[in-house]
Amino acid sequence: MTDQLSLTFAALADPTRRAMLARLTEGPINVSELAEPFLDTMSLPAATKHVKVLERAGLLTKTREAQRRPCELNPDALRDVADWVEPYRAMWEESFDRLDAYLKTITDKSAKQSQPSKAAKGGKKDGRKK
Amino acid sequence: MTDQLSLTFAALADPTRRAMLARLTEGPINVSELAEPFLDTMSLPAATKHVKVLERAGLLTKTREAQRRPCELNPDALRDVADWVEPYRAMWEESFDRLDAYLKTITDKSAKQSQPSKAAKGGKKDGRKK
DNA sequence: TGGTAAATTAACTATTGAGTTAATTAACCG
DNA sequence: CGGTTAATTAACTCAATAGTTAATTTACCA
Numbered sequence: 001m002t003d004q005l006s007l008t009f010a011a012l013a014d015p016t017r018r019a020m021l022a023r024l025t026e027g028p029i030n031v032s033e034l035a036e037p038f039l040d041t042m043s044l045p046a047a048t049k050h051v052k053v054l055e056r057a058g059l060l061t062k063t064r065e066a067q068r069r070p071c072e073l074n075p076d077a078l079r080d081v082a083d084w085v086e087p088y089r090a091m092w093e094e095s096f097d098r099l100d101a102y103l104k105t106i107t108d109k110s111a112k113q114s115q116p117s118k119a120a121k122g123g124k125k126d127g128r129k130k
Numbered sequence: 131m132t133d134q135l136s137l138t139f140a141a142l143a144d145p146t147r148r149a150m151l152a153r154l155t156e157g158p159i160n161v162s163e164l165a166e167p168f169l170d171t172m173s174l175p176a177a178t179k180h181v182k183v184l185e186r187a188g189l190l191t192k193t194r195e196a197q198r199r200p201c202e203l204n205p206d207a208l209r210d211v212a213d214w215v216e217p218y219r220a221m222w223e224e225s226f227d228r229l230d231a232y233l234k235t236i237t238d239k240s241a242k243q244s245q246p247s248k249a250a251k252g253g254k255k256d257g258r259k260k
Numbered sequence: 261t262g263g264t265a266a267a268t269t270a271a272c273t274a275t276t277g278a279g280t281t282a283a284t285t286a287a288c289c290g
Numbered sequence: 291c292g293g294t295t296a297a298t299t300a301a302c303t304c305a306a307t308a309g310t311t312a313a314t315t316t317a318c319c320a
Binding site for chain 1: 317
């Protein structure tokens, strides 16, 4: 698993690290500040290891400032994720359309009476598409 | 790492599994057909383990048909990935804009002569944004 | 210059992931 | 029935991940 995209996906496969990224959208902060919300569930060395995983995945950049290590979000790596997933969008929108069409047939007044009764909830325009 | 999104990201953190997903966009195929392109580098049981990882991540659905196991792409799990990454889009587009603005200042005819010479390639409209 | 703060490194443990070969299940087919 | 195909399970190895505590580095600061 040496390729860059795999490294990025692996880094994102952890709720602690995703929370750290979310925090970084508010601006650069030190490692200890990044770690702070998690110190009730893990030690500081454990948190700095998470930071290092994000760094190696190219998701954040660590600089130096005296003893502190201000970290900055590196959103370009996330663009690669978005670019990878984008071609699949047509597929999930298509399967939504199929569901939508199916729901139309079973809720249509002119439909036959052989309707699976429980499928009726959540009609068109339920806010999911796009 | 028990949450669904982490499972999905972990499943995507492997080039073999991503290639399997890509293959599935062409339509449903059996496990052995999914495995075939990789049998020069790994055994069949190894490949079926990859399929199982994708299945547990909700990325594919396996059905039965005699001895065969037709697999179908389950694009909804990818929608979750797209939804997660989407809020970050503003950040990478913004950092692109900053680069773009910087490149404009150093390539602008009226700019001062203190120009990092090698930064000049790849001017505006290089096709990256969106 | 001695103490303190920020972060990392070392050394270790436990769990999970990815792969192997061999054996087994399940269903078709002649 | 007996053989073959498709896929999985078993049992095992090896490497990587995630965590721990203790020690160390680095730089500020009074």
